[in-house]
Amino acid sequence: xxxxxxxxxxxxxxxxxxxxxxxxxxxxxxxxxxxxxxxxxxxxxxxxxxxxxxxxxxxxxxxxxxxxxxxxxxxxxxxxxxxxxxxxxxxxxxxxxxxxxxxxxxxxxxxxxxxxxxxxxxxxxxxxxxxxx
Amino acid sequence: xxxxxxxxxxxxxxxxxxxxxxxxxxxxxxxxxxxxxxxxxxxxxxxxxxxxxxxxxxxxxxxxxxxxxxxxxxxxxxxxxxxxxxxxxxxxxxxxxxxxxxxxxxxxxxxxxxxxxxxxxxxxxxxxxxxxxxxxxxxxxxxxxxxxxxxxxxxxxxxxxxxxxxxxxxxxxxxxxxxxxxxxxxxxxxxxxxxxxxxxxxxxxxxxxxxxxxxxxxxxxxxxxxxxxxxxxxxxxxxxxxxxxxxxxxxxxxxxxxxxxxxxxxxxxxxxxxxxxxxxxxxxxxxxxxxxxxxxxxxxxxxxxxxxxxxxxxxxxxxxxxxxxxxxxxxxxxxxxxxxxxxxxxxxxxxxxxxxxxxxxxxxxxxxxxxxxxxxxxxxxxxxxxxxxxxxxxxxxxxxxxxxxxxxxxxxxxxxxxxxxxxxxxxxxxxxxxxxxxxxxxxxxxxxxxxxxxxxxxxxxxxxxxxxxxxxxxxxxxxxxxxxxxxxxxxxxxxxxxxxxxxxxxxxxxxxxxxxxxxxxxxxxxxxxxxxxxxxx
Numbered sequence: 024x025x026x027x028x029x030x031x032x033x034x035x036x037x038x039x040x041x042x043x044x045x046x047x048x049x050x051x052x053x054x055x056x057x058x059x060x061x062x063x064x065x066x067x068x069x070x071x072x073x074x075x076x077x078x079x080x081x082x083x084x085x086x087x088x089x090x091x092x093x094x095x096x097x098x099x100x101x102x103x104x105x106x107x108x109x110x111x112x113x114x115x116x117x118x119x120x121x122x123x124x125x126x127x128x129x130x131x132x133x134x135x136x137x138x139x140x141x142x143x144x145x146x147x148x149x150x151x152x153x154x155x156x
Numbered sequence: 157x158x159x160x161x162x163x164x165x166x167x168x169x170x171x172x173x174x175x176x177x178x179x180x181x182x183x184x185x186x187x188x189x190x191x192x193x194x195x196x197x198x199x200x201x202x203x204x205x206x207x208x209x210x211x212x213x214x215x216x217x218x219x220x221x222x223x224x225x226x227x228x229x230x231x232x233x234x235x236x237x238x239x240x241x242x243x244x245x246x247x248x249x250x251x252x253x254x255x256x257x258x259x260x261x262x263x264x265x266x267x268x269x270x271x272x273x274x275x276x277x278x279x280x281x282x283x284x285x286x287x288x289x290x291x292x293x294x295x296x297x298x299x300x301x302x303x304x305x306x307x308x309x310x311x312x313x314x315x316x317x318x319x320x321x322x323x324x325x326x327x328x329x330x331x332x333x334x335x336x337x338x339x340x341x342x343x344x345x346x347x348x349x350x351x352x353x354x355x356x357x358x359x360x361x362x363x364x365x366x367x368x369x370x371x372x373x374x375x376x377x378x379x380x381x382x383x384x385x386x387x388x389x390x391x392x393x394x395x396x397x398x399x400x401x402x403x404x405x406x407x408x409x410x411x412x413x414x415x416x417x418x419x420x421x422x423x424x425x426x427x428x429x430x431x432x433x434x435x436x437x438x439x440x441x442x443x444x445x446x447x448x449x450x451x452x453x454x455x456x457x458x459x460x461x462x463x464x465x466x467x468x469x470x471x472x473x474x475x476x477x478x479x480x481x482x483x484x485x486x487x488x489x490x491x492x493x494x495x496x497x498x499x500x501x502x503x504x505x506x507x508x509x510x511x512x513x514x515x516x517x518x519x520x521x522x523x524x525x526x527x528x529x530x531x532x533x534x535x536x537x538x539x540x541x542x543x544x545x546x547x548x549x550x551x552x553x554x555x556x557x558x559x560x561x562x563x564x565x566x567x568x569x570x571x572x573x574x575x576x577x578x579x580x581x582x583x584x585x586x587x588x589x590x591x592x593x594x595x596x597x598x599x600x601x602x603x604x605x606x607x608x609x610x611x612x613x614x615x616x617x618x619x620x621x622x623x624x625x626x627x628x629x630x631x632x633x634x635x636x637x638x639x640x641x642x643x644x645x646x647x648x649x650x651x652x653x654x655x656x657x658x659x660x661x662x663x664x665x666x667x668x669x670x671x672x673x674x675x676x677x678x679x680x681x682x683x684x685x686x687x688x689x690x691x692x693x
Contacts, residue, residue: 040510040514041487043506044483044487044490044491048490084642
């Protein structure tokens with residue numbers, strides 16, 4: 024795995040197992056992780072921290088990831104913070120979920136997307152590339 | 157012999173032979189009993205007087221309907237459709253007719269019929285013979301109206317066609333046999349072939365002529381043969397000669413551009429042929445039957461499509477559920493691996509915990525799925541409901557206490573034992589309690605309550621909480637299989653299973669909830685007491 028600078032990453036996912044997993048993978052790459060279990064909490068945490076990257080789950084009870092994504096993009100405080108969408112939706116609908124689909128929903132594109140279940144090495148590589156931009 | 161048949165629903169095959177008096181209702185002492193709560197305890201009775209059967213309403217709550225009309229007392233005729241609450245029955249009185257399966261009979265070359273008219277050319281009514289043409293006309297109008305009534309009812313196509321054939325033999329005095337063939341409208345997509353013969357007719361085992369059938373369906377012509385012997389082609393047709401048929405009519409069953417089949421009436425009696433007037437009536441009746449048959453065909457098609465759609469949804473839901481479990485297992489094994497590599501006990505414990513939790517979730521999912529798909533009857537036994545509820549409550553009390561939630565049981569009066577499938581009902585109550593506890597924050601109260609409505613013979617079980625309530629859009633989807641608001645910790649089968657089990661008990665579930673004001677799930681069950689009883693539906 025390529026070395027990357029240490030970063031502060033926010034994981035927003037309602038599934039504690041998913042948070043634990045991503046946290047372990049990111050910590051393994053030397054990053055620090057904060058987490059939130061829903062969109063509103065995620066936005067609050069994002070504004071309170073100095074973040075380098077956000078990993079956001081699409082399917083959450085209550086406010087879904089698309090809505091949270093749009094709300095985050097509107098905040099000037101979070102300008103330039105890459106957002107990666109995490110999804111299992113594509114599989115449920117029998118479709119591959121793409122950046123274009125997300126754009127259609129919210130009028131903007133996430134910086135990348137990751138379909139669950141994701142291999143740790145791929146997750147680390149995607150995050151490394153985004154942090155290097 | 158006269159009998160009542162359950163027309164639709166699970167007990168579709170049930171039948172009950174009628175004697176001089178039969179009381180219909182939900183009470184144990186009734187001759188024909190129902191479990192459906194829309195039927196009153198003593199709803200109606202069927203009595204025989206002077207060879208005629210009458211149905212009398214016994215001041216039922218939801219009324220007694222015969223062919224869609226409310227009736228206090230009404231004579232019953234063969235084929236009448238009776239509604240008691242939501243239960244539908246058919247009255248069958250078989251005395252004069254013999255029913256058999258029809259076969260298509262080859263008649264050889266296409267006959268040139270003595271009189272044949274296109275279906276669109278209205279035949280000119282002849283002056284009716286006999287003493288009272290007005291009376292005859294009235295009788296025919298009544299039959300036409302009756303057929304229209306029955307076509308509007310929810311009779312199965314086969315039963316409707318059989319009744320219509322019998323009615324045809326009723327109005328055509330010379331008619332010996334009636335046949336109908338509906339292509340592809342049989343039980344399993346085969347052709348529906350029915351024959352009705354008048355008792356005493358020379359043969360009841362005759363079939364519809366294939367040549368006539370093809371002429372009627374392919375050319376969409378209603379055909380009338382007033383004198384079969386005078387027609388060179390028909391005379392040559394062996395089957396018709398063998399059956400000794402003197403006159404016959406055949407009419408297509410057509411709906412718009414679709415021809416569904418044909419209907420035929422014939423006579424073996426010489427000298428009294430069918431007339432153009434007779435054919436006109438047959439054309440009118442065939443039109444009604446075709447509409448009803450097409451309606452039934454479309455209904456079947458819709459049901460089949462809905463089934464396919466449901467299977468697709470279920471597979472998608474299941475795939476999503478399994479994928480969540482796989483995510484958890486993958487995450488758990490990754491953390492476990494890291495822990496082993498780095499010799500970190502805490503990580504090993506965390507990873508192992510995730511693996512265990514997800515495997516046990518998978519086991520729950522499989523159990524729920526099997527319970528949801530379980531076929532076969534309920535094992536109903538007289539059950540002490542308060543005790544069942546208490547045992548179920550004990551199963552969740554500890555989990556509730558851990559979350560700081562109080563759970564209690566409220567029993568109103570002393571409900572006597574009720575016949576339920578105890579294991580199924582325990583699962584129902586457990587699922588509702590677990591949902592409430594999952595949804596409620598600390599400090600909430602979950603109440604399990606039961607009461608008996610003696611008036612309606614109905615047992616009520618309620619699970620009520622003062623938690624956050626259920627949003628309206630969620631309420632609409634709550635009972636769908638695989639719909640869950642619990643993310644990866646719910647299979648989405650809990651409430652689907654609740655509804656299924658309750659409906660198998662012929663009860664229903666009601667949800668009462670306003671966001672922010674808690675939620676209450678009410679289960680209503682017909683209180684069927686322990687004894688053996690013959691239930692019709």
